[in-house]
Amino acid sequence: MSMKRKTLKKRWETFSSAKVAPYVFVLPFLLTFVIFFIYPIISSVMTSFQNVQLGASKWVGLANYKRLAASSEFPTAIRNSLLYTVITIALMIPFPLLFAVMLNSKSMRGGTFFRAVLFMPILCSVVVAGMTFRFMFNETDSALVNEFFMKVFGTRRIMWKSRQWPAMAMMVSLCCWRWTGMNIVYFMSGLRSVPVELYEAADIDGASAAQRFWNVTVPSVKPTTIYVLTISIYGGLSMYTESRMLWDAKSSPMNVGLTIVGFVYQKGISQADYGFASCAGLCLLLVTLVVNFIQLRGTGAIGKGGAK
């Protein structure tokens, strides 16, 4: 009895020693990484060389990749996703930064209140937000956005869901509505870490507001900018739920709302063409890795060796 107890105690001691414990701590991540990251990628690579139908799979070599290269929809999906990512980044970094500076300025009153209101859309689920925008951008005269454009700008009825640029504008405006407040919050917390002395020094040197913005604020919030850029790339390339809600889970006319993830979903889940969809998924992975690498290289986050 006491013998058994001793071995148990000894085992517990090794288990909780500073040598073993770190591995126990990181184990959940290691398991998640292997089971839900590495394994799916490997199985995806394997599947991409096969033709999977009704449980039976056949090795087909590069046939899926050839089909993908010949597909007319896939380039559209890639173009839409990249365009969406670029436009949202171009809008969602400079403007929220400017708004954050304005909210932070000494002349501002009630900044906390405005920040809270601007933050609200992110709490609204994508499904509800997507549905709301779907009906606001309805292709009828009585829907809000068309009514606005017709009355204020005197345009004709705009077909938001069946023309390329209006569709892109609709998707981008949904993104802007949801994320502007969040990015403002990120930039405001970034601004807080800018030392006041820098602004005082700029004041003494007689810098104008614009000069202060360019030469003090922008360089000081660089870490925040990199962070926002990273999550924007992530969000832009993986966008699908929004377009799914805007087009009622149906395919959009001329694929104006088709994104890469939408393409993977359509082929893989709706049409159960796993091999072909895996191919497209891997291409998305490649695009993501390349874009992220360029981004990290360009912003200097990697490649200097001094990364934290």
Added chain:
Amino acid sequence: MISSYTKKHVGQKKTYTILLLVFFAMFCVVVLVPFATILLTSFKQTNRLLTDGFNLKVEKNIMSWDSYVYLFTGKHSFFLWYRNSVYLTVVQTLLTLFISAWVSFGFSFYRFKGKDILYACVLIVMMIPFEIMMLPLFMEAINLKMTNSYFGIMIPYLANATVIFFFCQYLQGIPVELVEAGRIDGCNEYSIFLCLVFPLMKPALAAMSILVGVNTWNNYLWPLLVLGDSHKFTLPIGLSSLIAMQGSNLNSYKILMAGSVMTVLPILLLFCFAQKYFIEGLSTGSVKG
């Protein structure tokens, strides 16, 4: 001379303040428009929803409490979905926070073989959209018989790379001496985490609970793949399934409209009360170089 200069300066500042206030007031009105349209439409007759779309017209003759009456008295699964969503959000958020904090402690306070590589893996996972993994994960879930269960929805998210990264950043601010003092006092490694460090992580936990909570509450694609039975649906899936029943059933639009308001409203109310806590938490140490 000096006083006139200051007066002019003060006057300028005042105009600037007024300009800022006007700008942000208009900005906020624009941001609130979608909320207003959905609220207004939820009182309108649903048979004209598809043709009219959402607008800001107040049409008293077609407005009533119909949709809400049906939502609270009709026979449908809305409140079941609601309960499912609350359950999933609470359980997944608590588990994610604890497990991710557990992992981040390992990364922050120990040196061990393979640590740098494993931490690089955290960063890589953070950058790869989950949606890319969706299809192979779905096939894996079928093989492992994890479909149609909340366990299957939760498990890939529990050791969440983003949350681990955030916690590691936060733990950089906690001195190693604390852990050493714990050892000297005879605590083992696990009780150092549970009794000393975990309670100190409260601000970081609060911040991440909001982020993880909102993401889980709104999560759509992965639960849609995993869940098959409509009685297991969460709110986003349930609501979107109502849109898909195009025109066939006007009652489903009533639930859709009134239900959407009931989905958004509690979070907004909660947010109004805990607004400071929400946003300040997100800002504390979110990004440090």
